[in-house]
Amino acid sequence: FVAHNAQLRCEIALHRNACGALCPAAGSVLGCLLVRDRIAVATERWWQLLAGEAVLLARFISTLTACTSRDIPVYLPRTSPNVPYRLLTFLLLPGVEVCLLCGSQPSLLHIENELVERFWRPAFDALQLGPALSHRGFVLHTPLHPGVLGLLLVNPSVQQSVCSVQPHGPEPARKSKLSLESRRAALRSFYLFVSETYFTSNLDAAKEPDSNAAHVRASTEVTECYTCTKHYRCYALTKGVHLLCVLFSTEVPTFSLRSASHAILKSVAHLL
Template identity: 30%
Template structure:
């Protein structure tokens, strides 16, 4: 199970890059040429070839700015999801080189070199796909992962003070790559921009601090800005978007001044992981885990460590991810005439139920012994327990 994504030039079909994930072979040069050739043939006849499907695979083509063609071949994933993968990958290219370079590059080899820093991010994007196995990452497309802790308001106040000192509106604090606090400016970014920023921070989490120029696909696609990230204590990072000043050393010094007074609070906040919610919140005994999504803010919370081992926790997360991609995403759509509000699965060893209330959507994994009619009541109860905790501010962009 796996996927391939390739990028070629629109004018001559020259390969720019090829990335893959899972147990599939990389696409050969002849296969890439054939896929590009059939798209080019349709274009010459006034036809737009968008996608096709085989017995277990989906192929999607997408051309951008008469400059690049992205082709994705994915196993066990439908057209809608693969189209989102292509869109996200293209925006990842913009993050590293900007739209002007994509539209007007002259030297193919130089352009290929400039895109190499984007490869780890493209790999992170591909890991969001669901292949129904235990080798995939437990991330979700376009949604940033969040963590809730009792110390959230204190962290938010400290973050707001820190970004004011730096002179920016865009800042966020992560615990194990999960957003624990963020400014209103950061939440105002387009959802896919926030997701790509999270991918960059995650892929560079081994660095004590880093400073890199990036473009924002919607807010700043032609003018670079700086992404600066500083590790406060392992595994907590503070991240900001800013202009040419202050420099990295000054930001590192100011981060120490702002955050060292609450280092004990930071250590307490870390204890919310891997549960991702405060330990004093209790849930029904039939629940093995749940996935909570706020569709308005584009964030999700994954809790699979209620009473399971690390191995069982990963299995729960994989089951919830498959349930979300295969049965739940229809609940997120608002354009249908008859909008479904809930769905469920029944399997031999577990049951799953999802329900949508307002901007929130919760998917709950139960053990198989729970009576099916009871799942709706328990799912609602679980959602209300979290949403009613005002100090956690789940449904708000910040804790202010």
């Protein structure tokens, strides 16, 4: 566990340093590393973009045809609705792209041929071999319950999340009839339902822990709930700053959902 986390910390530090060095050299403060359409690391200003804008950019890039580099004008609905940024992307490995939001200079060719090579070469081995490129996308010190098909961990206080629909890594799914896209849809639907129906005050309290929302949460809010369907089961719980949604196979008995979910939260809470 210690070795795995040390490796992950070193890998993240390498990627963050490369991203932080490339951006000012390219005249930008907005940059990130996308791994399988998810943000692995980003500059501080990228995290300060409105959540919807960051999601829109990642989704937009995921819809584009794969290529080695791009230079596309984009408008951000709130940050820059009238003057376009240049969205520059550079393919490092299949599924791994560096993204920048720049002004009119420097040229795409200059950044691609000189800056990307210079700043990302030291991190290239880590990109190829590191845990950030695993299908699961994170490192754990204990195995997950075998019936887990997916999980979503949200920390509203820092506006970040971790999501996986291959929580056991790239091995074949365990007799599940749910495709990866169906898992994503189920998790997304369940999260939207519980966050808007049951956990509203809980999430407000996590964003503003010193506010009255914390007292409302203690006295009136639901902290755990579950749902069962023909194809899967879901369990959600809030604790501290975290909201966890877990997607289980139907083989997991209903009475086990709570204990399994609490054990999972204990294992993944350190990620955010």
